[in-house]
Amino acid sequence: MNARLKQAAEEFQSYIRLERNFSPLTVEGYRKDLEEFFSFLESEGIGEGEDIRYPEARLYVTRLYERELERATISRKISSLRSFFKFANTRFGIDDQAFRSLYHPKKEEKLPQFFYEEEMEQLFEANAGSSPKQIRDTALLELLYATGMRVSELTGLAVQDADLELDIVRVMGKGRRERYIPFGHFAADALGRYLDSARPAIMKGNKHDRLFVNMRGTPLTDRGVRHILEEMVKKASLHISIHPHMLRHTFATHLLNNGADMRSVQELLGHASLSSTQVYTHVTKEHLRKTYMNAHPRA
Template sequence: MGKQELHDFLEFIQLDKNYSPHTVKEYETDLVQFIAFLTEESIASFEEVEYLHARLYVTKLYNAKLARTTISRKISAIRTFYMFLSKERSVNSDAFQALFHPKQQKKLPQFFYEEELQALFEAVQGETPLAIRNQALLELLYATGMRVSELTALDTQAIDLPYGIVRVMGKGRKERYVPVGSFAVSALETYLETARPRLMKNAQHATLFVNNRGEPLTDMGVRYILQEIVKKSTLTKSIYPHMIRHTFATHLLNNGADMRTVQELLGHSSLSSTQIYTHVTKDHLLSTYKNAHPRA
């Protein structure tokens, strides 16, 4: 059931709406699960879905102990799908429009303090091609705060080393230009001149970061690299790629950058997405105050 509708919808959000490959894959997974639910409930078509069915499906998601953010995303995927069906096939889209999104659990972003980040940079030192690549990768992530999907999508032409600028393709294929500091520029120069040619071997492509076989580095590959760096360092905390992005934003705000500038550098479409970092910086200021003030 629904194979053609699903195919047409995924093609629509990918080609017409410029959704990222990651988002398209998530929507596909969400909708395949929803279609399986309809089959279990003996619902033969999307037109037959009513508000009670929508409520039942969301109840099942809660019973499966899924995170609120995951449930919220699944509702968004189905709503978007039904809006597409309404426009293209005149299918009633009211069933899921009436549902409320579950309130998201507000978690403060995790980040590294400056001394912790220094431990990471010390752990990544080395003369092998992979060590040089890893140093350039870590420097660029921290210098720009880009998402890991943006990092793995970079090609060699996206980096302008003489001017210290990187062209980043963000969500919705929105392009932005982000400055790159001198440490990252130096690490990238060394990587491009000495390490990447050795890693490429006989491969022919322009992707900036590659693995030890010369193939383009994947998001999962970046996650593995960062985990290995932490293992080599003196740190005991875990790491995930977005932590470097959180660290970038937090350090900028802690050192006096204004919110609008950080918003532009991160590629956030609205200031509200950036404002969560103000909570982190307030906590940092309060902690510093308590530790430094004699009467705190």
């Protein structure tokens, strides 16, 4: 890779981090995608990298398919490179035609996984308790289910972001977009109990304002949340492989199943476009189909 392309890659990462306010995780994803592409150029002996033509770009995508990556992953990598070369074209005059001409692979129809209402009740019942850890875990589960926020948004919450008088939480979402999400009395009660007794006991002299903490009193991480949820699912004897986004999917699905309108769910989830929310209509239609097939005498 020549010096101009290397500089373009460095400035691009600074641009998406500082000017576009992308999260550290997203910036790291872009960095890895670029690094992987530049390694491909080197391994294939393709020029200096500045004059990438459509055949070279298409060959790279072919290599991705050969690795049997998911279509969504391939599509993301194409988007990363398209964004980078657009930036490099604007700032450095590097040709970006090759990736502008590439088609994204057709999306796989993959319905989001979610918990049924009975499974959520089982989760809450199995994990109820009076120890500081149980109180914390219940508050965490209640808030995720009550608001549908992303795990990264949950771990970024400060104590002052949760208003227990108005039962509303201030969330900083993707692209530094702020939104306010209401929550019900179950979450409010669990959160109040956690803040009154469990959090002070767990903090162990640590001084910071993060809402959720691990058992050492330091801020809880995304990985820590995943571990907590896995433990809770095991305790409830639910034979499900959980990932934190399942609670976000569950939140959206249950709202739509119970009559919420699409626009309200979009706003609560913090989706920039309605198309991101519409995937849940497929889930609710499937739910209705199963209900019909199980209940109708001549189904």
